[in-house]
Amino acid sequence: WSLSGVEGSNNRTIYCNDTSDNLNSTLVVFTIDTTFPLIEITLPANNTNTTDTVLNVNYTRSDTNLDSCWFSNDSLSANTTLASCTNITTITWVEGQHNVTVWVNDSANNVNRSDVRFTIDTSPPFFVDIDNQTLVNNTALSYDINATDDLTEVDCFTVNDSNFAITCGGLLTNATIFPVDIVYINITVNDSLNNVNSSIMFVNFTAVIDSTPPYFTDIANQTINNVTALLYDINATDETGLSGFVIDDTTNFTINFASGLLENNTQLVINNYRINVTINDTSDNKNSTIMSVNVTGFTTPDIIAPYFIDIENQTINNVTSLYYNINATDESLFDCFTVNDTDFIINCTGYLENNTQLAVQLYTINITINDSTNNLNSSLMWVNVTGFTTPDIIDPEITITNPVNNSNQSTTSFTLNYTFVEINPGFCWYSNNSGTANSSTVSMGTNFSLSGVEGINNRTVYCNDTANNINSSLPVYFTIDTTPPDINITYPTNNTNTTDTGLNVNYTRSDSGIDSCWFSNDSFVSNTTLSSCTNITTVTWVEGQHNVSVWINDSANNVNRSDVRFTIDTEPPFFTDIDNQTLVNNTGLSYDINATDDLTEVDCFTVNDSNFAITCDGLLTNDTIFSVDIYYINITVNDSLNNLNSSIMFVNFTAVADTTFPEITITSPVNNSNQSTNTFDLNYTYIEANPDSCWY
Structure with missing residues (x-):
């Protein structure tokens, strides 16, 4: 039937009888709501201009059956849901004009909207006409400066010099008579939102017309x-x-x-x-x-620097003058020597002397030589000035701070760091694993960047002071291990399906220095430590699929993992289509029963009565001719893990007139539903072997 209803609550009852006059009925109750919900944007006002890029859009809405709200911006091609119909407070608006529409609907899908237009402008106006001006100093200035703004309106101009005046329209004039001079002024312009821009210009006041060229x-x-x-x-x-x-x-x-x-x-x-x-x-x-x-044309210049042939460190005491001759040469023509420290002087023949009374200390000086084409070369040397004191006989103290003794590390490269105690530091070097080879020397306090070999390594640092007292650190022993430990989950096999909620996860692992094991399940956001790297035996797994990773690291923090996926299924399949059947007793039964399973697969159906047969796909048939009677049978279904479910149904074999009432179901409108029109279709379905007529 195509019907019409009234605003508010409605109901309809459908009655049906069959040819044996068995009468049945069904009722549906529904609500007709044709009134649109109310909605109004209260902030900002329409056509607002603002610099606020996080401007809130506030609105009011009301309806007795409010369902949801959403909004669209500019193109109207994409919608954004507003949870709980809250205001729009989390948007960062881009520069420019925005057209925002907020929508609301009620449970009957009546839709209403409210619109607002606003402009975001954080950019200042810009000058389109501003140039320096030149005029005779007794002439009045009248110069029109122009600016524009892409989004809003230019508001006004100002000038930073009170000797000038400028109108909001940009007309610049001088308020006083100027002497001959160039006057620099700052012109500022703002738009209606007070975004500001400035430009410097000058006004050149001349005494006479300038006709003299530069x-x-x-x-x-x-x-x-x-x-x-x-x-x-x-x-x-x-x-x-x-x-x-x-x-x-x-x-x-x-x-x-x-x-x-x-x-x-x-x-x-x-x-x-x-x-x-x-x-x-x-x-x-x-x-x-x-x-x-x-x-x-290009001729090859002299680019080869001169070089030293005789330069060495010097040691003197603090009451002795320095007299030391440094020698150098050049492939073409040598020029001169210089020194970077004013406590010393050197002439162009290389004769080095002290220029002042030297204190007791180590002077490091840079000697530079150049040739006739000014190619330079330099060399550092030191002059160790000692006093008349007891000679230094104390060995340096050296302590290796990295690597730590008996430590483990997972990379072959490392820094050999050490500390020292010495008032007259000299140089340091180290020995490698064998103890028979030494590195090049470095200034005391300079660390070494080194590489080692897989396995056990050791290093010893040696240092001497300026009196050549030599000492060594205690050797440090450390192990370099770059190989991750082996790990393999052996049980269960990957993609196992099981009903065992206490399923053990067993794994093997091996490494010469295992440190710890742990596992994560499914989300990988939390880890569980496996004490002594034991198997996973205490977890009760929930229903569903599990992705388990077991991790292991060694004492050098090399990490490895093994993964397994399995499914716990203890729930039986469930019937999706099983109904009682009625047929004349001399008629063959052929009825398809359906079931499904959430996690695994449906395996097979069985029936408890040998007078019936059912296939693994669920097709139920009778193997014998039945007398007039109702036969109750138990249908059982199992999944691939043999989880079982059963349902009782009957097969009514009749030989006489139909006494069964029709079954009637209203499909539209849905019971307790809301709709936004007062015209509708009243649709229904029925189950009846001998249909006759229906009415409402």
């Missing part, structure tokens, strides 16, 4: 070779104000407009280039001159 103060012809870049600074000046430099040959050269730095912008060939350089001042008076750049 002039060059430094310009000369240049000569370079064909593999050298041209870098030449041209200078010029003007009585009022120099504006900039330009050249006529922009194919091969470029010049910095403001500074006059001339460079080549291509690889120059051997040639004599002539360039016209032009300068202009702020009154656009111009001057030009021709210069040449003569590019010659």
